[in-house]
Amino acid sequence: MDLAHKVIVVTGGGNGIGREVVLELLGRGARVAAVDIREESLAETAGIARAGDRLVNFAVDITDRTATEALPEKVTAAHGSVDGLINVAGIIQPFVKLNDLDYDVIARVLDVNLYGTIHMVKAFLPHLLERPVAHIANVSSMGGFLPVPGQTVYGASKAAVKLLTEGLYAELLDTNIGVSVVFPGAVATEITSHSGVEIPAMGSVDQNKIRTTTPEDAARIILDGIVNDDFQIFVGRDARTMNLLNRVAPRRSTHLIYKQMKDLLSG
Secondary structure (H helix, E strand, C coil): CCCCCCEEEEECCCCHHHHHHHHHHHHCCCEEEEEECCHHHHHHHHHHHCCHHHEEEEECCCCCHHHHHCHHHHHHHHHCCCCEEEECCCCCCCCCCHHHCCHHHHHHHHHHHHHHHHHHHHHHHHHHCCCCCEEEEEECCHHHCCCCCCCHHHHHHHHHHHHHHHHHHHHCCCCCEEEEEEEECCECCCHHHHCCCCCCCCCCCCHHHCCCECHHHHHHHHHHHHHCCCCEEEECHHHHHHHHHHHHCHHHHHHHHHHHHHHHCCC
16 A cells, blocks of 8 residues: 555654654654553654644553444544554563563553554554555564563563454455554563563673664655565564464474573563
């Protein structure tokens, strides 16, 4: 889908990958509705973009179904239509094993990552079906196909987003809507702080050896994938490599990730 002059809704638009997706969309000539729970973060994005009325912000908690159901009418009032939805918003869990994870934390991760995505898709899908061409892209994670110790519930939520998106793709094959599922690897964002999570002492893990993709490059890769109508979009060499390894040797890939991550865990 050509993004120029299209109206695209982006969740998580106040920071990280979501912010860079907003900026990249504007650079490609799109009009954007940025959604984030933090109004001040959206204001920062708008200040960077300086895009005038091509960018409209909506401070909304995507876990609130009533609030998300009201969004399509507001976006249409501001931009006249809506042509695409990119669900970037997500949080991680504390770096602890499932046995030590509180139920309220589990519920929050599932609410934001899975139900937030479902709320947005359900709200906007009827409107997207009315457009000549439209697209939905949902951000899963490398952790959605590869088990990461200390992020088991996060991974489960992102695996659910993966299957949700793939099922949606199958359901919409004979329609005007393209669907993509996005798998970022390690991206240099502040997702830990925005998730209210502290990173434990890294121990023997050398952070300098962990290659990360910049949020700017991540945004470019995501939007290039949407333009090309890609079914799966892998962000970063690590995501592409681990996808292949996990398909060929899932036990080996699991042991490899455990070896890299075990120092983050206690007990």
